[in-house]
Amino acid sequence: MEGAAILDELRARFGGAVVETHDHRGDHTAVIEPGSILPALRFCRDSAALGFDVLMDLTAVDYSKYPGREDGARFEVVYHLYSIAHNHRVRLKVRVDEDHAVVPTAVPLWPIANWFEREVWDMFGIRFDGHPDLRRLLMYEEFVGHPLRKDYPIDRRQPLIGPAH
Amino acid sequence: MGVGSFFTSKLDEAIGWARKYSIFQYPFVTACCGMEYMATACSHYDVDRFGAGLPRFSPRQADVLFVVGTISHKMAPVLKRIYDQMTEPKWVVAFGVCTCTGGFYDNYATVQGIDTIIPVDVYIPGCPPRPESVLDGLMKLQDKIATQVQRY
Numbered sequence: 001m002e003g004a005a006i007l008d009e010l011r012a013r014f015g016g017a018v019v020e021t022h023d024h025r026g027d028h029t030a031v032i033e034p035g036s037i038l039p040a041l042r043f044c045r046d047s048a049a050l051g052f053d054v055l056m057d058l059t060a061v062d063y064s065k066y067p068g069r070e071d072g073a074r075f076e077v078v079y080h081l082y083s084i085a086h087n088h089r090v091r092l093k094v095r096v097d098e099d100h101a102v103v104p105t106a107v108p109l110w111p112i113a114n115w116f117e118r119e120v121w122d123m124f125g126i127r128f129d130g131h132p133d134l135r136r137l138l139m140y141e142e143f144v145g146h147p148l149r150k151d152y153p154i155d156r157r158q159p160l161i162g163p164a165h
Numbered sequence: 166m167g168v169g170s171f172f173t174s175k176l177d178e179a180i181g182w183a184r185k186y187s188i189f190q191y192p193f194v195t196a197c198c199g200m201e202y203m204a205t206a207c208s209h210y211d212v213d214r215f216g217a218g219l220p221r222f223s224p225r226q227a228d229v230l231f232v233v234g235t236i237s238h239k240m241a242p243v244l245k246r247i248y249d250q251m252t253e254p255k256w257v258v259a260f261g262v263c264t265c266t267g268g269f270y271d272n273y274a275t276v277q278g279i280d281t282i283i284p285v286d287v288y289i290p291g292c293p294p295r296p297e298s299v300l301d302g303l304m305k306l307q308d309k310i311a312t313q314v315q316r317y
Contacts, residue, residue: 147272147273147274156273
């Protein structure tokens, strides 16, 4: 299915919950309302015409110092979906405020989301509601802060952790 | 000082001479410097000329810890533990600029020099160091081992 047709399918099903859509060099993106992201992901996976059986990537972007994005939601959580059967892709985004940085988890839909979401929590401090085990993935337990946030000082030193027990 | 001290200083020399040609290294290889380490260890440059040809992959059997490559904060306790498991006498070589100072990884993840965790005897800078610098560092380590005063 063509990317534009995938976006049409999403708009037809979710209407106003699709905040905006765009495409760049053949990569099609839909920005979804936070409340509808889980139904939208489930629809992408279960609809026979879409059939997105692979969550290629789940990541986040901090727009706090991005020109033109100073006001509005600070973060975007980005889902890259791929269908093996149809060989097509789509990208879904959901905008997340700093004050209420919570997104419903995608682990029940794609188990791979488990580690992706742990990484996003570790690096950006975005929590995933309903995640079975939301611990840091890359950094160690004693680490303070979330290093890929744009306001994390680049030269900040963390206390060295001692030998394990 | 008398005959006794003459005797022990000669014994030190003999032990140092023996030790400097029987370096059993533990390669703690974490990053790209490992390729240069392998190039140095292989026949073209041949660390076996310096008696360092047998890497031991157990810290209990090794006496020189080669830290080769970037050490992250998460890896730091592992490195410390490996060092603690080695028996005396032991020496540490910081191989490459990442282990010396953190290198260009001045960020949240990287230890800014392994000497913040364990003592270091020889620093070999370079990104990665050429085999000639590694051999130079190895010979400096041999000098250090040979002249070391033993604790009896």
